[in-house]
Amino acid sequence: MVKIQDLTIPLLKRELAKRGLSTTGNKAELQSRLREAMEVEGIDLNQYEFHREDEDVSLKDIDKEEADGSVKELESPSSKIQEKAPGSSKGIDMNMLLTAISQNMSEMRASISQKMDAQNANIASQMAQIQQDLLRNNAELKERQDLIETKVNALESRVRELQLNRPTASVNAPKVKTPSFDGKIPFQVFKLQFEKTAETNNWSIEEKSAALFVALEGPAAELLQTISVNERNDYDGLMRALERRYGSEHRRQIYQMELEKRDQKSNESLQEYASEVERLAHLAIGDTSGEHLERVKIQRFISGIKDVYTKRETYANPKLTFAETVAYAQTRETAALISRPSYKVNKVEVETPDVMTEILRTLKSLEGMNRSGFKTQAGKCFKCGKPGHYARECKTSSSRQEVQRKRKAEEDEPSTSQSLN
Numbered sequence: 553m554v555k556i557q558d559l560t561i562p563l564l565k566r567e568l569a570k571r572g573l574s575t576t577g578n579k580a581e582l583q584s585r586l587r588e589a590m591e592v593e594g595i596d597l598n599q600y601e602f603h604r605e606d607e608d609v610s611l612k613d614i615d616k617e618e619a620d621g622s623v624k625e626l627e628s629p630s631s632k633i634q635e636k637a638p639g640s641s642k643g644i645d646m647n648m649l650l651t652a653i654s655q656n657m658s659e660m661r662a663s664i665s666q667k668m669d670a671q672n673a674n675i676a677s678q679m680a681q682i683q684q685d686l687l688r689n690n691a692e693l694k695e696r697q698d699l700i701e702t703k704v705n706a707l708e709s710r711v712r713e714l715q716l717n718r719p720t721a722s723v724n725a726p727k728v729k730t731p732s733f734d735g736k737i738p739f740q741v742f743k744l745q746f747e748k749t750a751e752t753n754n755w756s757i758e759e760k761s762a763a764l765f766v767a768l769e770g771p772a773a774e775l776l777q778t779i780s781v782n783e784r785n786d787y788d789g790l791m792r793a794l795e796r797r798y799g800s801e802h803r804r805q806i807y808q809m810e811l812e813k814r815d816q817k818s819n820e821s822l823q824e825y826a827s828e829v830e831r832l833a834h835l836a837i838g839d840t841s842g843e844h845l846e847r848v849k850i851q852r853f854i855s856g857i858k859d860v861y862t863k864r865e866t867y868a869n870p871k872l873t874f875a876e877t878v879a880y881a882q883t884r885e886t887a888a889l890i891s892r893p894s895y896k897v898n899k900v901e902v903e904t905p906d907v908m909t910e911i912l913r914t915l916k917s918l919e920g921m922n923r924s925g926f927k928t929q930a931g932k933c934f935k936c937g938k939p940g941h942y943a944r945e946c947k948t949s950s951s952r953q954e955v956q957r958k959r960k961a962e963e964d965e966p967s968t969s970q971s972l973n
Contacts, residue, residue, distance in 0.1 A: 734770035739798035815856035
């Protein structure tokens with residue numbers, strides 16, 4: 553959008569032509585004529601703005617319009633002269649005037665044509681320069697691309713060369729011993745140990761396959777007879793077969809049930825209980841790490857603590873990690889043991905009858921019986937040793953030691969008499 557004072561001559565002429573006004577004169581005359589016409593129309597020139605799209609006129613059209621305007625300006629005086637010629641008394645030579653006008657027009661047209669040719673040549677030169685720049689840039693990009701591709705190919709060749717010509721390990725270099733597996737230890741533990749050994753010894757795939765093949769012992773070695781030759785000679789295939797046989801994936805639900813029911817045993821320390829909870833949690837949930845695994849271990853550990861005081865204190869003071877929870881529980885357990893009062897137990901002695909003595913005495917009494925039959929004897933008191941009543945009916949207040957002494961004396965009398973005889 554532009555104001556009237558910013559309009560070019562072609563745009564001024566177009567605005568005047570739209571209103572049916574004359575388009576001759578210089579720029580000031582055209583602006584004055586257009587201003588008067590717009591004031592008559594009631595248009596406020598201070599606020600009115602002309603569309604800029606009207607300026608999208610090529611340089612050739614502008615020059616052509618200027619040339620046409622100049623020609624019209626030259627033709628207008630000639631026409632006026634021709635109109636006034638019949639009545640003129642000065643005797644102007646019309647032929648000379650027309651010749652001059654035609655010559656001026658030819659010169660002007662030649663000048664305009666020359667300007668247009670120069671501008672066209674300039675535009676063509678600029679276009680050619682732009683094309684040359686584009687071609688030069690494309691050539692530079694192509695060179696850079698070729699250089700990058702060359703370097704990438706060189707790096708790939710170098711990597712392949714290093715892989716093929718990898719130096720073999722020295723015979724005297726220290727080697728990590730290959731772990732063995734018989735199916736008794738957890739398979740995940742063996743797998744971690746074997747992978748670390750292979751990494752340390754810098755084994756290739758073939759070497760890992762051979763080492764795993766000979767590492768199997770006992771029941772695990774019998775697996776080699778049940779798998780195909782391809783799996784037997786392939787490291788990944790053999791590892792998958794061992795995973796199917798000894799892995800813990802198919803027992804995950806069992807481990808989950810064991811974890812839910814796992815509580816601290818009577819003679820089990822908190823550290824032992826925590827280790828068992830952590831082991832079952834990893835087997836039940838897998839190798840998942842993060843907040844979920846920590847939360848499961850903490851909840852199960854606190855729920856299974858046997859001591860009520862330790863459980864209450866640990867639950868009331870939650871920690872972020874499982875290790876912090878176990879450490880805090882051990883601290884509370886130690887504090888409870890230190891603050892627990894000690895009780896003295898008085899020793900109480902209770903006299904119990906000598907069972908073996910009673911049995912021996914009974915056997916000796918049986919030996920004294922007649923072989924022909926049993927003697928019928930009256931009841932004898934074991935308390936006072938007198939016949940005729942039993943111990944529960946005895947009214948003698950003698951002590952148990954005295955009774956036993958009397959019985960022993962009575963039992964020794966027959967043996968003494970026999971020895972004298």
